[in-house]
Amino acid sequence: MTKGQAISLQKNDGGSLTAVRMGLGWQAAPRRGLFGSRTREVDLDASAVLFADKQPVDVVFFRHLVSDDGSVRHTGDNLVGGVGQGGDDEAILVDLARIPVHIDQIVFTVNSFTGQTFQEVQNAFCRLVDETNGEELARYTLAGGGSYTAQIMAKVHRAGAGWQMTALGTPANGRTFQDLMPAILPHL
Amino acid sequence: MTAELVRGQNHPLSQARLEIRVSAGTPIVAGATLGDEQGRIHGVEWVAHPGAPTLPGLEVSRQAAADHRLAVDLDAMPEAVHRVSVLLALPIGAAGPTRFGAVPTPFVAVTGLDGTEVASYTIDGLEAESAVVALELYRRQGAWKVRAIGQGYAGGLADLLTDQGLPQAHQLADGINEAVAQGMARSVPAPPPRTDGDRSRQTAAPALGPDQGGPAPQSAPGPVSPQPPSPYGTQTPGGPGQSAAQPDSYDIQAPGVPGRPAPQPSYQGGTGAGDPAQPSTPTSGGPIDYSHPRRQNAAPPPPPTAPPAQPGQPAQPVAGDATGWSMDERLYNQVWGMFEDLARTTAAYRSAVDFADSRMEKELDQVLSDPRSRIGGQGDAAREAAQAKHGQLVNQARAALDRDIAQLTAEAEVVEPALPPAYASWDNPVWHGYRVPMEIPMALRLGDLHLPESEGLRIPMLVRLPLERGLWIDSGRGGSLDGSFTDSHDLRRLAMETAVAHAARLLAVYPAGEFTVHVIDPAGSGAQPLAPLVQTGVLAAPPAVGAAGVTETLTRLTERVDLVQMAVRGGAPDSLPPGFDTSEQLLIVNDFPHGFDDRAVNQLRYLADEGPAVGVHLMVVADREEAAGYGPLLDPLWRSLLRLTPVPDDHLADPWVGHAWTYEPSFVPPGSQVLQQVLTQVAAARTKYQ
Secondary structure (H helix, E strand, O other): OOEEEEEEEEOOOOOOEEEEEEEOOOOEEOOEEEOOOOOOOOEEEEEEEEEEEEEEEEEEOOOOEEEEEEEEEOOOOOOOOEEEOOOOEEEEEEEEOOOOOOEEEEEEOOOOOOOOOOOHHHEEEEEEEEEEEEEEEEEOOOOOOOOOEEEEEEEEEEEEEEEEEEEEEEEEHHHHHHHHHHHHHHHH | OEEOOOOEEEEEEEOOOOOOOOEEEEEEEEEEEEOOOOOOOOHHEEEEEEEEOOOOEOOOOOOOEEEEEEEEOOOOEEEEEOEEEEEEOOOOOOOOOOOOOOOOOOOEEEEEOOEEEEEEEEEOOOOOOEEEEEEEEEEEEOOEEEEEEEEEOOHHHHHHHHHHOOOHHHHHHHHHHHHHHHHHHHHHOOOOOOOOOHHOOOHHOOOOOOOOOOOOOOOOOOOOOOOOOOOOOOOOOOOOOOOOOOOOOOOOOOOOOOOEEEEEEEEOOOOOOOOOOOOOOOOOOOOOOOOOOOOOOOOOOOOOOOOOOOOOOOOOOOOOOOOOOOHHHHHHHHHHHHHHHHHHHHHHHHHHHHHHHHHHHHHHHHHHHHHHHOOOOHHHHHHHHHHHHHHHHHHHHEEEEEEEHHHHHHHHHHHHHOOOOHHHOOOOHHHHHHOOOOOOOOOEEEEEEOOOOEEEEEEEEEEEEOOOOOEEEEEOHHHHHOOOOOOOHHHHHHHHHHHHHHHHHHHHHHOOOOOEEEOOOOOOHHHHHHHHHHHOOOOOOOOEOOHHHHHHHHHHHHHHHHHHHHHOOOOOOOOOOOOOOOOOOEEEEEEEEEEEEEEHHHHHHHHHHOHHHHHEEEEEEEOHHHHHHHHHHHHHHHEEEEEEOOOEEEEEOOOOOOOEEEEEOOOOOOOOOOOHHHHHHHHHHHHHHH
């Protein structure tokens, strides 16, 4: 999937997507220091911002793991990343059917809390998955992507009666989602 | 240096005066037998047991306990004695476990008199056995050694003693069990089993009042009240080598040998070599069992499953449709799940309405500021359009809320009738079939909670037992939501009636004799509401009156808190004096601070802070205004108590979103005798218990 490409979250059989998951995975940086004992931990954070008509209404991130209405849930903060490749280290689950009626867009972001740029992080990726069947809808490789500390990844927005996803993939800089707000707004 | 022995291993003993410490985590019997060179017991006088605890050079305890210290003086042993076997057995006849496989792995240590560990042994691998030879001390070429035995007997003490060649083994075993049963009657019972904190969900967090610590989400505090005694309670601090993982009994057995029975003791003690009296314990040849023996390892009965939903319809609700190891726990989790669902769906609704309001306001402002809107009907049209948009969004939001409320209401309709007494309101018929329970329930219903958007949907307010904080029944006028109670006298009476109903509920859901209620009523003004408690005779003593009564009751309970704290901190909860009443205590204080001096106020604060952890709870019926004279001194007291009102009041916040929920106590239906009936049964059971 490429930047700016929109895909409808309607399934081929006509049913619409009911649950999506944003997954984020990365690998801890190699150990440094004379004896390999000094760790360089990398903490990436996944966040989701819920908008109603371009107004941020609720945010799901490591300090607020469940949106007040319960439709968006973060599986919990991972401070060091995975040791291997593959699995999601942080995930945000979205129950599309339960999103409050006035919320029309949800933007997913990734930030480097510890400040390393994505160039320095190994095997970092983020992806969107159809939670009902595990099918990957979009995937980005963050590693080597440039000297950025954040990425506005994708947005899921209402389209007619269903939902649509648009890949954004815009690099940005910031420690938490708050820093990204100015960068997010043009995409709404 | 401690030697950690494995089964069959021995270790030299350099001292003659020793202590053998046993930690079992559950009450067990400890004894010792003396044997000659062949390991044979010469007669009953060679067995030290609770009925005959002292032999030359040997002393054991008189009763079953989770921790034991056996004193041994090897120099004082008769010449003929070549072997001292330390035996452990599960008490017979008590309601407790009957097999070592069902209790935490026992641990024994041989220590010097100064507490230094010489050798230790964890007796793992036990299954159906109810008696075990833990260790033996034996003479070898004039020197004493200790050997780890771990020889279990499914047939209990009788088989064990028979194995050591005692002719009267059966009679003696019966005698020992008899002596233990007598000892049990006067000993401190083991702490009641509690649900492990790690199973409780986040939903177990208590609801907080906004004025009582804020609506911040609470992580689930597992019950922090009295810890069960550590199985290593008597171990010397810093005793090396005993990792915390040790009580976990996992059979160390080569994986990949499927079908192999549970390991037999590889060492056969004493004369038992090749003895057919081997414990026949092999369970079915299952895989390695890594489960903690104290945890319930049988699969819980499957939860009721909801019938398949009609397409497009939500599934039919079923009571108990939640996770949990028992119906009690499943219903508890279901109720908290409903609580969370209602909080969140209402949050979605309120957020949508707020948004619709602000959007309409903005649009109307635009209409006003737009000069074109003054021409013709354009302004009106724009205004109408804005209002229509608002109405449409609010209707959508309301429809979503109504859909969820309907589903939760249907769930409540099946859940309410299924609730056990502790979770049920007073008008639930389950109270008419009330029987004094055998076990403490997981939680207690203190009332109902609801939100203005869904007046008809009442969520039971369940708090975990034992109570983690005291209760404050607010008799102040501020507690009245609609101001209808202008007569403070009525409100005070109602507050005391509410307190009595809560206390009755607590008394009723605890097993007989495990909950004791004290009352301080300095001016006697609570006499009328207290009548159900006084007349049925469920109180420990008549309500204390006057300043002297206040002082006496507070001092007694303060001393109790000190005593239990000392015992718990000293790691010796078994060391409380015999006859010590171990039940949970509740102190109802009416009319606070009437009759209280500064000292009494401080004692009350102390009880509020320190009491819950050691089973002493407060229920203060008070109007905060009347205690205003104490200034900020009492603020911590009010904060530490959970405020409840005798009338509906919206002061409780949920732990997720922080809505203000209207709390309403569970009232006894007018004219109903259910409270008296229940208390009469409680009183009868108490009499029988004593």
